Amino acid sequence: MNENKLKINTLVYQQKISLSTVNYQLKKMGIIKDLFKIKADAANIEIKDLLKEHGNKKIGEVTLAQIYQGMRGITGLVTETSLLDTQEGIRFRGYTIPELQQKLPKAPDGDQPLPEGLFYLMLIGELPTEEDVNHITSVWQRRSHVPNHVFATIDALPITAHPMTMFVTGVMALQTESNFAKEYAKGLNKKDYWSITYDDAMDLIARLPRIAAYIYRRKYKNNEHIQPNGLLDWSGNLAHMMGYEDESFKELMRLYMTIHADHEGGNVSAHTTHLVGSALSDVYLSYAAGMNGLAGPLHGLANQEVIKWIFEMQKELDTQSPTKQQIANYVQKTLTAGKVVPGYGHAVLRKTDPRFTAQMEFGKKHMPNDPLVNTVWNIYETVPPILQSLGKIKNPWPNVDAHSGSLLVHYGMVEYEFYTVLFSVSRALGVLSSLCWDRVLNFPIERPKSVTTAAVKLWLEGKEEIWE
Numbered sequence: 001m002n003e004n005k006l007k008i009n010t011l012v013y014q015q016k017i018s019l020s021t022v023n024y025q026l027k028k029m030g031i032i033k034d035l036f037k038i039k040a041d042a043a044n045i046e047i048k049d050l051l052k053e054h055g056n057k058k059i060g061e062v063t064l065a066q067i068y069q070g071m072r073g074i075t076g077l078v079t080e081t082s083l084l085d086t087q088e089g090i091r092f093r094g095y096t097i098p099e100l101q102q103k104l105p106k107a108p109d110g111d112q113p114l115p116e117g118l119f120y121l122m123l124i125g126e127l128p129t130e131e132d133v134n135h136i137t138s139v140w141q142r143r144s145h146v147p148n149h150v151f152a153t154i155d156a157l158p159i160t161a162h163p164m165t166m167f168v169t170g171v172m173a174l175q176t177e178s179n180f181a182k183e184y185a186k187g188l189n190k191k192d193y194w195s196i197t198y199d200d201a202m203d204l205i206a207r208l209p210r211i212a213a214y215i216y217r218r219k220y221k222n223n224e225h226i227q228p229n230g231l232l233d234w235s236g237n238l239a240h241m242m243g244y245e246d247e248s249f250k251e252l253m254r255l256y257m258t259i260h261a262d263h264e265g266g267n268v269s270a271h272t273t274h275l276v277g278s279a280l281s282d283v284y285l286s287y288a289a290g291m292n293g294l295a296g297p298l299h300g301l302a303n304q305e306v307i308k309w310i311f312e313m314q315k316e317l318d319t320q321s322p323t324k325q326q327i328a329n330y331v332q333k334t335l336t337a338g339k340v341v342p343g344y345g346h347a348v349l350r351k352t353d354p355r356f357t358a359q360m361e362f363g364k365k366h367m368p369n370d371p372l373v374n375t376v377w378n379i380y381e382t383v384p385p386i387l388q389s390l391g392k393i394k395n396p397w398p399n400v401d402a403h404s405g406s407l408l409v410h411y412g413m414v415e416y417e418f419y420t421v422l423f424s425v426s427r428a429l430g431v432l433s434s435l436c437w438d439r440v441l442n443f444p445i446e447r448p449k450s451v452t453t454a455a456v457k458l459w460l461e462g463k464e465e466i467w468e
């Protein structure tokens with residue numbers, strides 16, 4: 001960091017000049033990366049002071065049950081980009097989804113937020129202007145080239161491979177482009193980790209729509225590909241390259257990419273990206289690891305499971321529009337077979353997911369009479385009381401995955417195995433802006449303590465001290 005920047009940081013920290021003055025100057029130059037660094041340096045000073053004064057304060061206790069039960073309720077991570085409230089749902093840097101829909105810049109004639117704006121918000125910590133969002137769109141356009149060997153690697157997989165397998169394989173093939181890995185091998189100064197991580201993150205995000213669309217067209221559309229359109233925004237271009245030109249589908253993609261982007265730090269995909277990144281694995285390695293987690297049916301794959309489950313129900317009942325009673329019977333059958341009702345329940349949330357509600361509102365505006373979408377709404381009225389009556393489920397309400405597939409099917413995207421790829425493209429915005437923060441804050445390698453049951457028994461018998 002040069003001397004001027006250090007001076008600015010100190011002045012900002014001492015509140016002698018406002019951040020808006022600094023922002024204005026930097027925005028005029030269009031340098032989001034520098035603004036990020038200034039914010040991060042101020043945060044670094046703040047965190048150091050905070051730890052100096054309060055570092056020994058206890059923030060919770062851990063029970064034996066918690067370490068056997070998925071560490072639920074243990075606070076053990078810092079993730080700056082978003083925070084999940086059990087009742088309210090997700091807040092991105094303090095803003096709820098309805099607030100984002102209102103406050104983030106939109107495409108011309110659109111009414112859904114551009115996810116470029118959410119990325120800016122998560123990275124910088126404040127709302128972007130239209131100019132900022134347009135700037136990110138053009139940066140991502142510029143960086144979106146995907147080298148041929150990535151497509152060749154995807155092509156080497158059988159067409160029957162799951163789209164998530166193709167996606168993660170494509171991202172791993174793209175790892176050849178990691179500047180962090182190259183520079184680290186040459187001997188990179190610790191102070192520069194954040195800068196190259198930021199550049200790698202911008203490159204990767206920019207390239208993901210092309211990889212996703214390539215997989216879609218390869219697997220489902222006779223391997224006939226569509227070239228990117230340099231005039232479109234990130235989500236609009238994804239829709240275009242997949243072959244969907246309907247303006248309202250592009251709006252759906254903007255909404256989809258915004259609401260799936262982040263869900264604080266402890267979920268499997270965010271935590272995995274952060275954990276793998278803590279070993280100084282580059283952006284490509286860390287993100288691919290996280291997306292392998294998203295591909296699990298209890299996490300992101302639930303969106304494909306929901307539509308599969310509804311299609312199976314329609315087939316079995318021989319109707320496109322099952323009644324609520326028929327739905328209730330089918331739910332009972334699912335539970336009796338020892339299966340979960342996909343799209344319902346959550347590890348943290350304790351009410352209807354606002355991401356479900358945002359999609360329901362989109363459905364009411366764009367497709368109020370669609371039979372599948374109406375079935376999703378009827379399931380919403382039927383499932384929670386049944387799950388509640390079991391007495392063991394902590395959250396009987398729908399999550400984001402309960403709705404997303406039905407909106408995609410409305411536009412003809414019936415290939416539900418592909419849905420988690422869309423989720424992954426969106427999730428990159430959250431986990432990679434977080435990884436930039438991990439690097440700039442110099443978070444160390446993550447290494448919690450684990451124990452064996454034998455050690456637990458000795459401890460219970462008083463034969464072993466609590467572990468360090």
Ligand SMILES: CC(C)(COP(=O)(O)OP(=O)(O)OC[C@H]1O[C@@H](n2cnc3c(N)ncnc32)[C@H](O)[C@@H]1OP(=O)(O)O)[C@@H](O)C(=O)NCCC(=O)NCCS
Binds near residue numbers: 347392
């Ligand atoms: C999301 C999920 C993994 C959270 O798991 P969790 O934190 O362990 O949830 P709970 O503490 O409420 O689970 C308590 C019990 O209820 C069951 N349960 C939770 N959600 C259920 C559902 N949708 N259908 C049936 N049973 C469910 C659990 O399997 C568990 O049963 P067990 O004690 O017999 O093992 C879980 O709700 C689930 O599997 N949902 C369906 C898949 C899904 O939609 N995933 C996407 C999440 S965004």
